[in-house]
Amino acid sequence: MSFISYLINGISLGSVYAIIALGYTMVYGIAKMLNFAHGDVIMVGAYIVLTCVTGAGLNPIVAIIIATIACTIFGVVIEGVAYRPLRNAASPLAVLITAIGVSYLLQNLALLIFGSNTKSFPEVIKLPNLKLAGGKLTITGTTILTIVLCIVIMAGLMLFINKTKAGQAMLAVSEDKGAAQLMGINVNKTISMTFAIGSALAAIAGVLLCSAYPSLTPYTGSMPGIKAFVAAVFGGIGSIPGAMIGGILLGIRLGSAINIRVVIRPVLARHSTIFRLLVLPVFRLVLLRLAHDAPRFG
Secondary structure, three states: OHHHHHHHHHHHHHHHHHHHHHHHHHHHHHHOOOOOOHHHHHHHHHHHHHHHHHHOOOOHHHHHHHHHHHHHHHHHHHHHHHHHHHOOOOOHHHHHHHHHHHHHHHHHHHHHHHOOOOEEOOOOOOOOOEEEOOOOEEEOHHHHHHHHHHHHHHHHHHHHHHHOHHHHHHHHHHHOHHHHHHOOOOHHHHHHHHHHHHHHHHHHHHHHHHHHOOEEOOOOOHHHHHHHHHHHHHOOOOEHHHHHHHHHHHHHHHHHHHHHHHHHHHHHHHOHHHHHHHHHHHHHHHHHHHHHHOOEOO
């Protein structure tokens, strides 16, 4: 049971990384920009929820909705003010330096407003725990919600890209901005929509992350943002299922690596041949099929 518990915790953490990585993969795939301020939008969303719940006394659901809307608008503003003027810059380093500058700006603004002390994040997700195997295995409500929400978001994005005109416009812009504009697609609006979706996902990820690890500082989003970027690259940046798979695998590796290694090493030693000949090939085929069938930006 300990192995299953560690694995579920790793999948839960990886689901948060996957939601963040979806924002990275959409922005890079469509706008060809590395938005390293994306991780700090996580922190902004978490602080908005904290302020609404503890300061204004609002219902947690209302606070989450407000944070999601605020971060959506915030993402559009960041794109319009910081990134749009540099879209045709001669050097890609200009966009990269600007993204790092926006990240530091958000962190320091949070320091000025909220201070450097760690804030205790309120309990906004109140779901009952699930007990299995006669109480030997307990899965928290936050863990269940995080995993389910990750799957729902990925499926929703896939349907949005495949079935809506806005999604098809995103695919067109990711292929060729000039040709898309000639076909009547508003490139600026499409890229702004991409930043809006990514920032909304960052707000949701911030709530899930701080609910699982209830502490909040101005630097809360920095490392998860970087790890989620690694997950997006690992899964094939530009691929929605790839971002999800990369995030979950990274979460399993980081969230439960030591404990799983202790439990699983004797199992692998006894069944190494089966693992090499059966498990790994099937796993690779699944990854290749997902990568082949899924819509890809760029």
